[in-house]
Each structure stands twice: as C-alpha cells, then as structure tokens.
Amino acid sequence: MRIMRAAYASRFDADNPLTALEVGERPEPEHPGPDWVTVRVRASSLNHHDLWSLRGVGLAPDRLPMILGCDAAGVDPDGNEVVLYPIVADPGDPRGVSILSENHPGTLAERVAVPAANLVPKPAGLSFADVACLPTAWLTAYRMLTTKGRVDEADAVLVQGAGGGVATAAVVLAVALGKRVYATSRDAAKRDRVAELGATAVEPGARLPERVGVVVETVGAATFEHSLKSAAPGARVVVSGATAGYEPKLNLRRVFAMQLEILGTSMGTPAELAELLALCADRGIRPVVDRVYPFSRVEEAFARLNSGAVFGKVVLDHDA
Incomplete structure (x- = not known):
C-alpha cells in the first residue's frame, strides 16, 4: 500500500x-x-x-x-x-x-x-x-454571471459581500467582461480592495446610482432586500450562498411587478470550467x-x- x-x-x-x-x-x-x-x-x-x-x-x-x-x-x-x-x-x-x-x-x-x-x-x-x-468559487461565479445571469444582456452588476471567494471572483470577471460593477462589503479595507479591482465599492444597503441587470447574491437574508431593490426590471438575482441567513423576507409584489428572476446555482459543468480557463488565458485574468x-x-x-x-x-x- x-x-x-x-x-x-x-x-x-x-x-x-x-x-x-x-x-x-x-x-x-x-x-x-x-x-x-x-x-x-x-x-x-x-x-x-x-x-x-x-x-x-x-x-x-x-x-x-x-x-x-x-x-x-x-x-x-x-x-x-x-x-x-x-x-x-x-x-x-x-x-x-x-x-x-x-x-x-x-x-x-x-x-x-x-x-x-x-x-x-x-x-x-x-x-x-x-x-x-478556479474549479469551485470561480466556476460558481462564472456560471452565476453567464449561464444563469445572462450578463451579456446587462450593463451593470451588483455583487453582494465582496471579499469572499465567489464574490471576489464575480467582481473580477464582471469587470473583465466590460460591465459596470458595484460591490458591497461591511469591511472598509475590503471595500478599498474591491475598488482596486475596478468596482464601485459601497456599504451594504447603500442606494446605487442605477439599477442593475444582474445581482450576484452569496450573503442571503442580510442583503436580499437590498438585492431586490437594486434590480432593474427583468433583472436576474442569482443565488449561490446564504452565509448570513437563508430565510430572507421576500417582497413578492416587487418580484412580479419588476418581472425579476430569482435563480439558484452551484458550481458549474466541465465545459463551463474549460470556458473559464480559456477566458482567463485569453484576457489575462488572474x-x-x-x-x-x-x-x-x-x-x-x-x-x-x-x-x-x-x-x-x-x-x-x-x-x-
């Protein structure tokens, strides 16, 4: 043996x-x-x-x-x-x-x-x-933005809780894909780091200058109301985690009036991992x-x- x-x-x-x-x-x-x-x-x-x-x-x-x-x-x-x-x-x-x-x-x-x-x-x-x-956090972020979030149809993205693996990956990828990116964090030092990655860093719950087409949600109950309020008509709120509570209060009137899509996802496929690797290699993303x-x-x-x-x-x- x-x-x-x-x-x-x-x-x-x-x-x-x-x-x-x-x-x-x-x-x-x-x-x-x-x-x-x-x-x-x-x-x-x-x-x-x-x-x-x-x-x-x-x-x-x-x-x-x-x-x-x-x-x-x-x-x-x-x-x-x-x-x-x-x-x-x-x-x-x-x-x-x-x-x-x-x-x-x-x-x-x-x-x-x-x-x-x-x-x-x-x-x-x-x-x-x-x-x-890449295979777990970054693949999850890639699938949230592309396959589920259809980020190619959006101009702006909100990432909740930047600093964690998935959220930070989502910031980097969304910026590389040419989107305006807003990212929240309770930690001032992490907000500074997020800004260095090309996002507009804001405090949790802060009103954004525009509504976004895709929300990357990994936090859960603590940020979900803000995610819905920040979403543009027809936006996709993509959920892959609930580190701060998994039973948020949900305003269903906002969901149907704004025609929002709330989508769950986890990880991705081997083909999506290959796409992510190619994107990183081609765009110089690290x-x-x-x-x-x-x-x-x-x-x-x-x-x-x-x-x-x-x-x-x-x-x-x-x-x-």
Whole structure:
C-alpha cells in the first residue's frame, strides 16, 4: 500500500473546526472504477466547504477519516498538466453526484483519484496556483454571471459581500467582461480592495446610482432586500450562498411587478470550467490570491481561512 501525506478530517468540531484537522500519512486513494486515474497534485486551494466538513456539515461520520479539498491542479499519468473538475457521479449519494472530499478522498494530498473525464487541460499561460483557485468559487461565479445571469444582456452588476471567494471572483470577471460593477462589503479595507479591482465599492444597503441587470447574491437574508431593490426590471438575482441567513423576507409584489428572476446555482459543468480557463488565458485574468502557503504549513492556511480576514483565495503549493 502506497502512503502519502495529506490533510484530513479526523472527527467533527462544530465550534472549533481547526481542532478536527489532522495532517499525516494516509493511503493513496483507490480507483472506484476503471475510468479513474491518479493525479499528482501540484497546487490546491481551500474553500469554506473544507471548514464546514470539519464542523460535520455535509460529511457523514462513517466517511471519516476523510481527506479534505475540492480544488486542485496537477499532472496526470501521461504527464499532461490538468485542472480537476471536482464533481463526480455518485449513485450512492441522494443527489446522484458528490464533491471530492464528501464521499471520495479530496485534493489536499500528494495524489488524488478522479474520473478521467474530470480532467480539463491547463492552459500554458496560467500557473498551477492560478488554476487551482478556479474549479469551485470561480466556476460558481462564472456560471452565476453567464449561464444563469445572462450578463451579456446587462450593463451593470451588483455583487453582494465582496471579499469572499465567489464574490471576489464575480467582481473580477464582471469587470473583465466590460460591465459596470458595484460591490458591497461591511469591511472598509475590503471595500478599498474591491475598488482596486475596478468596482464601485459601497456599504451594504447603500442606494446605487442605477439599477442593475444582474445581482450576484452569496450573503442571503442580510442583503436580499437590498438585492431586490437594486434590480432593474427583468433583472436576474442569482443565488449561490446564504452565509448570513437563508430565510430572507421576500417582497413578492416587487418580484412580479419588476418581472425579476430569482435563480439558484452551484458550481458549474466541465465545459463551463474549460470556458473559464480559456477566458482567463485569453484576457489575462488572474485569480485574486490572499496568500500562498507551502503544503507543510497547511494548518496555518486553514487558520487564515477561518479567521474571516481573507480577501480572495488561500492557495497551497504542494511542491514547496
């Protein structure tokens, strides 16, 4: 049995998830089927999904110990540089699919097993650290803006709660697509950072100078009323998260009078990941990276993510 170094959930701790994190040797993941391959991980990135797993949300006790991580890039058995699409078909899951680190070992390890169909070629102009940021947060933001939000029909976009991975990605992508972008944050320092990315930064709830065609909503109840008030007639309010409450008060008269569309989404497809990679390569778009840690300091990376001070993505360099 081959052994590798990995970061994994050993137990659950709802109040202090970092205490449930272990770093040590784990068996190399097995292939559940003949169409799976093993990828040598060169870089990965953290998501709040990893912290939720340590809290016991979305990860069943009978799956412990579980190697964490959804996002990664690396080298396949033929030497090709690839990005990993993290959703796998999973007949044993009620949803029919699962994300790496839920039912199958994740990416925070020297090697990870995935279906060969989940490998997307890495563009030569992007680093492993860059592309390791994209498969979860950035893919979600891309799908929110394009497939769901139809941003090509809009002139302006509102992004709620900029600073988090999805929201910051949405700001960068919407600016790159030539849209006027407004972004909210409670944190003055984060508003300054958002402005540097090309958006007009405003305090939560502030009246905008115009109504927008697309709203990127990842906050939830705390901002949803503002999202509806800021939406132009026929606008799309696209929801992918509810970090500040999942049961907002909803003014249905505004919804039907303004003919608003409220759309839910999560992640994206392999084809959309390929489109996102091409867009980043062609337009010179680079993910916003908060910090890069060597894998030997993975505990520090988790502490940084858990601190709430993150702006952009926390990346792990598996070669350092």
